Amino acid sequence: MAQDSAALAASDAPATELTDGFHLLIDALKLNGVETIYNVPGIPITDLGRYAQGEGLRVLSFRHEQSAGYAAAAAGFLTKKPGVCMTVSAPGFLNGLTALAHANVNCWPMILISGSSEREVVDLMKGDYEELDQLAIAKPLCKAAYRILHAEDIGIGVARAIRAAVTGRPGGVYLDVPGALLGQTMDAIEGRKSLIQVVDPAPAHFPGPDAVQRALTVMKEAKKPLIILGKGAAYAQADDQVRQLVETLGFPFLPMSMAKGLLPDTHPQCASAARSLVLKEADCVFLIGARLNWLLGHGKGKQWGEPHSKKFVQIDIDPKEMDSNQPIHAPLVGDIESCCTALLEGMGDAWTKPSVDWTGAVSAKVEGNVAKMASRLHNNSNPMDYHAALGVLKQAIADRPDAILVNEGANALDLTRSVVDIHKPRKRVDVGTWGIMGVGMGNAIAAAVETGCPVLAVEGDSAFGFCGMEVETICRYNLPICIVIMNNNGIYRGDDVNRSGGADPATTVFVPDSRYEMMMQAFGGVGVYARTPDELNRAVAEAMDGGKPTLINAVIDPAAGKESGNIGSLNPTSVVAEMRAKAKAQSQ
Numbered sequence: 001m002a003q004d005s006a007a008l009a010a011s012d013a014p015a016t017e018l019t020d021g022f023h024l025l026i027d028a029l030k031l032n033g034v035e036t037i038y039n040v041p042g043i044p045i046t047d048l049g050r051y052a053q054g055e056g057l058r059v060l061s062f063r064h065e066q067s068a069g070y071a072a073a074a075a076g077f078l079t080k081k082p083g084v085c086m087t088v089s090a091p092g093f094l095n096g097l098t099a100l101a102h103a104n105v106n107c108w109p110m111i112l113i114s115g116s117s118e119r120e121v122v123d124l125m126k127g128d129y130e131e132l133d134q135l136a137i138a139k140p141l142c143k144a145a146y147r148i149l150h151a152e153d154i155g156i157g158v159a160r161a162i163r164a165a166v167t168g169r170p171g172g173v174y175l176d177v178p179g180a181l182l183g184q185t186m187d188a189i190e191g192r193k194s195l196i197q198v199v200d201p202a203p204a205h206f207p208g209p210d211a212v213q214r215a216l217t218v219m220k221e222a223k224k225p226l227i228i229l230g231k232g233a234a235y236a237q238a239d240d241q242v243r244q245l246v247e248t249l250g251f252p253f254l255p256m257s258m259a260k261g262l263l264p265d266t267h268p269q270c271a272s273a274a275r276s277l278v279l280k281e282a283d284c285v286f287l288i289g290a291r292l293n294w295l296l297g298h299g300k301g302k303q304w305g306e307p308h309s310k311k312f313v314q315i316d317i318d319p320k321e322m323d324s325n326q327p328i329h330a331p332l333v334g335d336i337e338s339c340c341t342a343l344l345e346g347m348g349d350a351w352t353k354p355s356v357d358w359t360g361a362v363s364a365k366v367e368g369n370v371a372k373m374a375s376r377l378h379n380n381s382n383p384m385d386y387h388a389a390l391g392v393l394k395q396a397i398a399d400r401p402d403a404i405l406v407n408e409g410a411n412a413l414d415l416t417r418s419v420v421d422i423h424k425p426r427k428r429v430d431v432g433t434w435g436i437m438g439v440g441m442g443n444a445i446a447a448a449v450e451t452g453c454p455v456l457a458v459e460g461d462s463a464f465g466f467c468g469m470e471v472e473t474i475c476r477y478n479l480p481i482c483i484v485i486m487n488n489n490g491i492y493r494g495d496d497v498n499r500s501g502g503a504d505p506a507t508t509v510f511v512p513d514s515r516y517e518m519m520m521q522a523f524g525g526v527g528v529y530a531r532t533p534d535e536l537n538r539a540v541a542e543a544m545d546g547g548k549p550t551l552i553n554a555v556i557d558p559a560a561g562k563e564s565g566n567i568g569s570l571n572p573t574s575v576v577a578e579m580r581a582k583a584k585a586q587s588q
C-alpha cells in the first residue's frame with residue numbers, strides 16, 4: 001500500500017529537467033568565452049564534439065592529435081585566451097601531450113581535455129580499453145592538471161583550468177575527463193548554478209615604484225643600450241605601449257622571431273641586420289618578455305662579447321625568471337602593459353636618447369647588411385636557392401602585411417626568419433622555444449581560423465612531413481592557407497650519401513623530386529610545381545589573393561642548405577671536432 005502511493009506520487013510530480021556531463025562541460029566552456037575546439041573524435045569524446053558543435057561551438061576535427069594540439073597552442077598565443085584541444089584517451093592523450101608541453105614551454109595558454117578510462121579500473125590496473133593514468137603523466141609536463149569526477153564539479157574544474165592557463169605566466173593545463181563523467185546526470189537548474197564564469201582571469205601585475213626607478217636609472221647610465229623584444233611582449237597585446245616605450249627610449253631593438261612585427265622590421269630602430277654588432281657591443285640590455293635561454297646563448301659567450309659587464313634590465317611576469325642565466329640588475333616583475341606604462345610615466349618628458357655614436361653605428365651596419373642581402377634575393381638561379389625563393393616571399397608579405405607567416409624547418413626556418421620582414425604584431429608563428437618540427441599545419445590552421453587573415457606557411461620538406469596529412473583538414477574547412485614547401489629533397493640538404501656505400505639512401509635524404517603538390521590536389525585544393533622565382537611568385541599571388549587552399553612545391557637546389565641550419569654548433573659532432581682541434585693546437 002505504502003509502495004503504491006509512493007509510486008503514484010512520483011508519477012504525479014512534474015519531471016525534473018536533467019542535464020548531463022557532456023552539456024555541463026560545453027556550457028562551462030561557453031560561459032568562459034571558449035568558441036573553438038581543436039579535436040580528433042573517438043571514444044569517449046565523440047559525442048562531446050557533436051554536442052558542442054550542436055551548441056554553437058566551432059569544433060574542428062584534425063587527422064592527428066598533435067596537430068590539433070599545436071593549433072590550440074597557437075590559438076592561445078594569438079588570442080590571449082586558452083586554446084582548447086580535445087582528444088581520446090591514452091594514445092590520443094599522449095599525442096596531444098607534446099603540444100601541451102610545447103604550449104607550456106612557450107608560456108602560451110592552452111587546455112588539453114582528454115577522455116579517460118574509469119578510475120576504479122585504471123587505479124587497480126585491471127586492463128581497461130586504453131588504460132593509462134593520464135593525470136599523473138600530464139602533471140610534470142604542464143602548469144596545472146585536474147581531473148573531474150562528478151558532474152557537479154565540472155564548473156569548478158573548467159574555472160580552475162581557465163584561470164591556471166592565463167594567469168601570471170601563461171601555460172598549458174590538462175583537464176582529465178573520465179568517460180563516465182560525461183554520462184552522469186543531475187538536475188539542470190542545480191547544474192546551471194554550479195557553473196562559474198571566471199572573473200578577471202589574468203589580473204594586471206603592477207611593478208613597484210622602486211623597481212621602475214631602478215630600471216630607469218640603469219638605462220639612463222647606459223652608453224650603448226639595446227632592447228630585446230620576446231614573444232611574451234607579442235602575446236601581451238600591449239602593442240601601443242610597447243611601441244611608445246621603444247620609440248621614447250630610442251634604443252636599437254632586436255625582435256626575437258615571434259616578436260617580429262611588434263614594431264615593423266623596417267623600423268629605423270630595428271637592429272636585426274646588425275645582430276652580431278649590438279649583442280657584442282651593448283652595455284645595457286633591456287629584455288621585454290624574452291628569456292635569456294638557449295635562443296639567446298644564455299646571455300654569454302662569444303656572441304655577447306664575453307667577458308662582458310653588461311647590465312640587464314628585464315620585464316617578466318614571472319619573478320622566478322630573474323637571474324635564471326645572468327644577474328638581472330633591474331628586474332621589473334609585472335605584466336608588459338603595466339610595466340611599459342609605469343616606465344613611460346617615470347621617464348616624463350625629459351628622457352635623453354642614446355648618442356648617435358651608438359645609434360648611428362648600428363644604423364650604418366644595418367644599411368650595409370640589408371644592401372648585401374638585397375642582391376642575393378634577386379638571383380635567378382636554376383634550380384632556385386633559398387634566397388631566390390625568399391625574395392619572392394618577402395615581397396608577398398610586404399604587399400600583404402595582414403597575412404600571417406607560419407614557418408618551420410631548419411634552413412627554411414633560419415633563412416625565412418632573417419629575410420622575410422614582418423610588419424604587424426603577431427603575424428609570425430613558428431617553432432617556438434623548443435624548435436619543434438611538425439607545428440606548421442596546426443599553426444597555419446589556427447592562424448586562419450582565429451584571425452580570418454590569409455596564411456603563408458613556409459615549410460621545410462622534412463618539417464612538412466610531420467603534419468602533411470592536415471592538408472585534408474585545410475581543404476575540408478576551405479581555409480585561406482598557402483603552403484610553400486622548400487623542397488631540397490631532404491633534411492638540411494638533399495645530396496648526402498650512405499657512408500657504407502650500401503643500397504639504402506643516406507639517413508637525411510628523401511625521394512628526390514617528390515611531388516608534394518599532388519597531396520593538395522588529392523583533396524581538391526590547388527597544387528603547383530614551381531621551379532623559378534617567377535612561377536613561385538605567380539602561384540603565391542594567386543593563392544594569397546584568391547584564398548583557396550594551395551600547396552606550392554618550390555624546387556630548391558639539393559645542395560643548398562647547411563647542416564642543422566644556424567644551430568649546427570649544437571650537434572655533438574661539432575663539439576667533438578672543436579675539442580679535437582683545440583687539443584691538436586695545444587699539442588703543437
Ligand code: ADP
Binds near residue numbers: 230232258317335433
Ligand atoms: P622569446 O623566445 O621570444 O625570447 P620567451 O618565450 O623566451 O620569448 O619569453 C617570453 C617571456 O614573456 C616569458 O618569460 C613569460 O613569462 C613572459 N610573459 C608572458 N606574458 C607576459 C605578460 N603579459 N607580461 C609580462 N611577461 C610576460
Ligand code: MG
Binds near residue numbers: 462487489491492
Ligand atoms: Mg629540406
